[in-house]
Amino acid sequence: MLVVGATGGVGTALIPLLAAARAHVIATATDGDAEVLRALGADETIGYRASDDPADVDVVVNAVLPGDRLSVLARALRPGGRLLTVTHPVPTTEMVGRDGIELHFVIGLDVVLGDMRDMRGMRDIGEAAERGELRATIGRRYRLDEGPRACVDFCLSVWLVAGRDIGRPVLSLIRNAATRRVAARQLS
Numbered sequence: 001m002l003v004v005g006a007t008g009g010v011g012t013a014l015i016p017l018l019a020a021a022r023a024h025v026i027a028t029a030t031d032g033d034a035e036v037l038r039a040l041g042a043d044e045t046i047g048y049r050a051s052d053d054p055a056d057v058d059v060v061v062n063a064v065l066p067g068d069r070l071s072v073l074a075r076a077l078r079p080g081g082r083l084l085t086v087t088h089p090v091p092t093t094e095m096v097g098r099d100g101i102e103l104h105f106v107i108g109l110d111v112v113l114g115d116m117r118d119m120r121g122m123r124d125i126g127e128a129a130e131r132g133e134l135r136a137t138i139g140r141r142y143r144l145d146e147g148p149r150a151c152v153d154f155c156l157s158v159w160l161v162a163g164r165d166i167g168r169p170v171l172s173l174i175r176n177a178a179t180r181r182v183a184a185r186q187l188s
């Protein structure tokens, strides 16, 4: 199974789940991020170039490339393989440019567009997190009074790809005099 965009928020949540399901996971990563992905459960890491992609994989999960680049990913699949993608726009068969594979646009973790009734997968994920089996990958922690800095760092890392950490920024609600003052200001 190939996971493209594996270093992001979606990818870092997905890799441990796939590893727990005993899938053989090939994940995209830059050299600096490869070790973290292996620790999360990836068996192999590859670079971002199309020429790095493996051939004849059973499943490709796309968590980053836009629809007009899905045809590149579809080429990595074996006949009858499955391409799951989470990015907009909702993909069409024409975008994939290949017959003989399954194409799924996924919302949430297992809800296929058009049928939002079955949220069982999301419940399973929530319960796994509560049991401590699924851990969030945290990039950087901020105190509550550092909220504006957290927003600026996040935007810079997304738009300028500068100083990026794998994982999400987290704002901690630690109770101390400074955070009480900030909370009081925000509530007034």
Ligand SMILES: NC(=O)c1ccc[n+]([C@@H]2O[C@H](COP(=O)([O-])OP(=O)(O)OC[C@H]3O[C@@H](n4cnc5c(N)ncnc54)[C@H](OP(=O)(O)O)[C@@H]3O)[C@@H](O)[C@H]2O)c1
Pocket (backbone or CB within 6 Å): 004, 005, 006, 007, 008, 009, 010, 011, 028, 029, 030, 048, 063, 064, 085, 086, 087, 088, 106, 107, 108, 109, 161, 164
């Ligand atoms: N359908 C849904 O329910 C759903 C839910 C959540 C998110 N999404 C969508 O899923 C996408 C990903 O969300 P996210 O929160 O995981 O984003 P994210 O945290 O920004 O992750 C994107 C990752 O892709 C990597 N990347 C960039 N270019 C790449 C390339 N050419 N090949 C491989 N990896 C590459 C980036 O790494 P670098 O920093 O090294 O560039 C980054 O780690 C977004 O489009 C979001 O809108 C959909």
